[in-house]
Amino acid sequence: MNAKATNTAQLVEFLRTELSPYYPEKEGNAIIFRLFEGILSYEQTDIVLNAESTVSKADQEKFENAVQLLKKKTPVQYILGYTDFYNVRINVDKRALIPRPETEELVDWIVKESGDQALRILDVGTGSGCIAIALKKHLQNAQVMGVDVSDDCIDLAKENAEANQVDVNFRVQDIVDRDGSAKLVQPETLDIIVSNPPYIQYKDRYQMDENILSYEPAKALFVDDENPLLFYKLISLLGSVALKKDGQLYFEINEKYGDEVVDVLKKAGYVDVEQRKDIHDRNRFVRGIKE
Ligand SMILES: C[S@@+](CC[C@H](N)C(=O)[O-])C[C@H]1O[C@@H](n2cnc3c(N)ncnc32)[C@H](O)[C@@H]1O
Incomplete structure (x- = not known):
């Protein structure tokens, strides 16, 4: 991603391009949604509703770091540090x-x-x-x-x-x-x-x-x-x-x-x-x- 401000739609495009060589389209889209949920607390519809909203530098950096780890095949749950399980939030890391x-x-x-x-x-x-x-x-x-x-x-x-x-x-x-x-x-x-x-x-x-x-x-x-x-x-x-x-x-x-x-x-x-x-x-x- 370049240094100028990036909005949600541009960020999605960036993530798709970066992840497509590593993940099939469906899995890549699911991962992108998980990142938006974990980093910006977005519901799926928020991604569309906020297409033009600027994503802060700090959050852009979180997405960029996540992309680097995803390219090494780190599970997205370990990157975000949690998963939701039967309506309960469970923190996860390499221990389990x-x-x-x-x-x-x-x-x-x-x-x-x-x-x-x-x-x-x-x-x-x-x-x-x-x-x-x-x-x-x-x-x-x-x-x-x-x-x-x-x-x-x-x-x-x-x-x-x-x-x-x-x-x-x-x-x-x-x-x-x-x-x-x-x-x-x-x-x-x-x-x-x-x-x-x-x-x-x-x-x-x-x-x-x-x-x-x-x-x-x-x-x-x-x-x-x-x-x-x-x-x-x-x-x-x-x-x-x-x-x-x-x-x-x-x-x-x-x-x-x-x-x-x-x-x-x-x-x-x-x-x-x-x-x-x-x-x-x-x-x-x-x-x-x-x-
Ligand atoms: C498939 S994981 C299930 C973890 C968790 N219950 C879940 O459903 O996500 C199996 C678990 O059994 C544990 N385990 C393996 N060998 C064991 C043993 N001999 N005695 C007790 N637990 C063991 C592992 O450490 C691991 O946490």
């Missing part, structure tokens, strides 16, 4: 996975099935805390706990709970450590366990975008090629002890392994096991009830 829209569908399933009872909920692999915090915001009588193997994630989740003024009990716990996990909660005391665990096999990393592979934590994404269902098995076993009768176990899943996750739950003794599709018609969620 960026919450995904499909995970909002998992939260929505739980919220719609739960009344205003005093439920006890555990979120395993909480990352930024997005699921736990969104559930606490929408189910105010619930007691929510979130665990993660990563200290960094738990620090970020605590910061997010504070920013959203919710009381969630976050703590570090490696779910592979079965003795430690068993001590997390008393037997038969939980109403709901939810988890979006790591579920991508390392062998599939070549099909993934650079902006995910280079920036998001590997620990949040990948599971051993040899044992892709590890977390589903461990968390189902934890649920068999920790859930009350009729307690519910909710998972986000890799669409490749929907039937296998259903089998894991059935073998662990869950009933009414249901597989659900996301809005793109892909099998992405499983729920089972403890008998």
Whole structure:
């Protein structure tokens, strides 16, 4: 951008030109909108309504810095430092996975099935805390706990709970450590366990975008090629002890392994096991009830 004052329309043109070699048109437009929202608090229509408005030097600089990072494929959420998740603002940085829209569908399933009872909920692999915090915001009588193997994630989740003024009990716990996990909660005391665990096999990393592979934590994404269902098995076993009768176990899943996750739950003794599709018609969620 040159030194003279730039208006919104010229800025959009500049962003399109700069980003088009790096992002397909639709994705580029979505990113441009996110930048306007994050930097100028614009709604989509404001971009048109304010086409002739001058953008201050300081704001132009923010857009220019963002463009440089976007060219290096930095996710726009990390550049802006936040994402909106199920009506909750979640701060994000390289410490944790960026919450995904499909995970909002998992939260929505739980919220719609739960009344205003005093439920006890555990979120395993909480990352930024997005699921736990969104559930606490929408189910105010619930007691929510979130665990993660990563200290960094738990620090970020605590910061997010504070920013959203919710009381969630976050703590570090490696779910592979079965003795430690068993001590997390008393037997038969939980109403709901939810988890979006790591579920991508390392062998599939070549099909993934650079902006995910280079920036998001590997620990949040990948599971051993040899044992892709590890977390589903461990968390189902934890649920068999920790859930009350009729307690519910909710998972986000890799669409490749929907039937296998259903089998894991059935073998662990869950009933009414249901597989659900996301809005793109892909099998992405499983729920089972403890008998
Ligand atoms: C796919 S991310 C989900 C993060 C967040 N719940 C979300 O939906 O955006 C999986 C999370 O599981 C955590 N994790 C990986 N291995 C774990 C383990 N052994 N015990 C507990 N958490 C683990 C990762 O640190 C990561 O935060």
